[in-house]
Amino acid sequence: MEKPGIVITGASGRMGQMLVRTVMESDQARLVGAIERQVSPWIGRDLGEAMGGAAIGVTVTDDPIEAIAKAQAVIDFTSPAATVGFAELAAQARAVHVIGTTGLEPEHLAKIKAAARHAPIVRAGNMSLGVNLLVGLTRKVAAALGDDWDVEVVEAHHNRKVDAPSGTALMLGEAAAEGRGHSLDDLRTPAREGITGAREKGTIGFSAIRGGDIVGEHDVMFASAGERLILRHVATDRAIFARGALRAALWGQDKGPGEYDMADVLGL
Ligand SMILES: NC(=O)C1=CN([C@@H]2O[C@H](COP(=O)(O)OP(=O)(O)OC[C@H]3O[C@@H](n4cnc5c(N)ncnc54)[C@H](OP(=O)(O)O)[C@@H]3O)[C@@H](O)[C@H]2O)C=CC1
Numbered sequence: 001m002e003k004p005g006i007v008i009t010g011a012s013g014r015m016g017q018m019l020v021r022t023v024m025e026s027d028q029a030r031l032v033g034a035i036e037r038q039v040s041p042w043i044g045r046d047l048g049e050a051m052g053g054a055a056i057g058v059t060v061t062d063d064p065i066e067a068i069a070k071a072q073a074v075i076d077f078t079s080p081a082a083t084v085g086f087a088e089l090a091a092q093a094r095a096v097h098v099i100g101t102t103g104l105e106p107e108h109l110a111k112i113k114a115a116a117r118h119a120p121i122v123r124a125g126n127m128s129l130g131v132n133l134l135v136g137l138t139r140k141v142a143a144a145l146g147d148d149w150d151v152e153v154v155e156a157h158h159n160r161k162v163d164a165p166s167g168t169a170l171m172l173g174e175a176a177a178e179g180r181g182h183s184l185d186d187l188r189t190p191a192r193e194g195i196t197g198a199r200e201k202g203t204i205g206f207s208a209i210r211g212g213d214i215v216g217e218h219d220v221m222f223a224s225a226g227e228r229l230i231l232r233h234v235a236t237d238r239a240i241f242a243r244g245a246l247r248a249a250l251w252g253q254d255k256g257p258g259e260y261d262m263a264d265v266l267g268l
C-alpha cells in the first residue's frame with residue numbers, strides 16, 4: 001500500500017518546519033504539499049531550499065484547495081481562523097485533519113465539529129506523550145484530593161506565543177475539573193488583577209509566563225494547608241509535538257468521520 005501523503009499548513013512556522021523535518025525523516029509517510037499564506041516569501045519556492053537545505057521537490061503554495069485535494073492527511077499548526085478553513089477543505093477531500101492549533105473559541109470548535117461529520121479530525125492542545133499522560137494523572141489526583149486543595153495551572157512559553165492560557169493548560173484544567181466531577185467552565189477562575197478578593201473554594205486558576213525561547217512548561221499545583229503537590233511537564237524540543245502529530249495522521253488513516261484526541265491515538 002502507498003504511504004499516506006501529508007500536507008503541512010503554515011510550513012514556514014516554528015511547528016511547520018519541525019513537522020516538515022519529521023515527515024521527511026519518516027519511512028511511513030510522504031510529504032506531498034506545503035501551504036503558507038499568500039504574503040509569505042516562501043510561496044513558489046521549493047520547500048527544502050526555503051528551509052535552507054537541498055531541494056525536495058515540494059513547492060510551497062498559497063492554494064490550499066489544490067494541495068489538500070491530493071492529501072490523505074493535513075497536519076495543521078496555524079491560527080484559529082486558518083484552521084477552520086482547512087477543516088472544511090480536509091473534510092471535502094476526506095483527509096485526516098490533525099489540528100494542533102490552540103486558542104480556538106466556541107465558534108471555531110463548532111465549525112470543526114461540523115467538518116468532522118465527513119472525515120476524521122484529531123485535535124489536541126498538546127500532541128506529546130508526556131502531556132497526555134499528565135492529563136490522566138491530573139484527573140486522578142484531582143479526584144483523590146478534595147476541594148480544600150486549590151488547583152493552579154502554571155504555564156510558561158516563548159515570547160512569540162499569542163494565546164493564553166495555553167491549549168495544554170486548558171487540557172490540564174479540564175482534566176482537574178473532570179476529576180472533581182465538573183466541567184472547567186463551572187470551576188475556572190477569571191484572570192487575576194487588582195483587588196480580586198479571596199479565592200473561591202474548589203476553583204481552578206491559571207497563570208501564564210511569556211519569555212525568551214521557552215518551548216513549553218506546565219505545572220499543575222494542588223495546594224492545601226501545610227502541603228503542596230506539583231505535577232510538572234517540561235518540553236525542551238518541539239519534535240515531541242511533531243512526532244505526536246504524525247502518529248495521529250497515520251493512526252487516523254483507517255478511522256471513520258468524527259472528532260478524536262491524542263488519548264484515542266495513544267490508547268490512553
Ligand atoms: N498541539 C500542540 O502540540 C502544539 C500546538 N502549537 C500551536 O500551534 C500553533 C502554531 O504555533 P507556532 O508554529 O509556534 O506558530 P508560528 O507563528 O511560528 O507558525 C504559524 C504558521 O502558520 C501560518 N499561517 C497563519 N495563517 C495561515 C493561513 N491562512 N494559511 C497558511 N498558513 C498560515 C503563519 O504564517 P504568518 O507567519 O504569515 O502568519 C505561520 O507560518 C499555535 O496555535 C500553537 O499554540 C504549538 C506547538 C505544539
Ligand SMILES: O=C(O)C1=N[C@H](C(=O)O)C[C@H](O)C1
Pocket residue numbers: 102125126157158161165166167168169215216217
Ligand atoms: O505555542 C506553543 O509554542 C505551544 N502551544 C501549545 C499550547 O498552547 O499548549 C503546546 C505547547 O505547549 C507549545
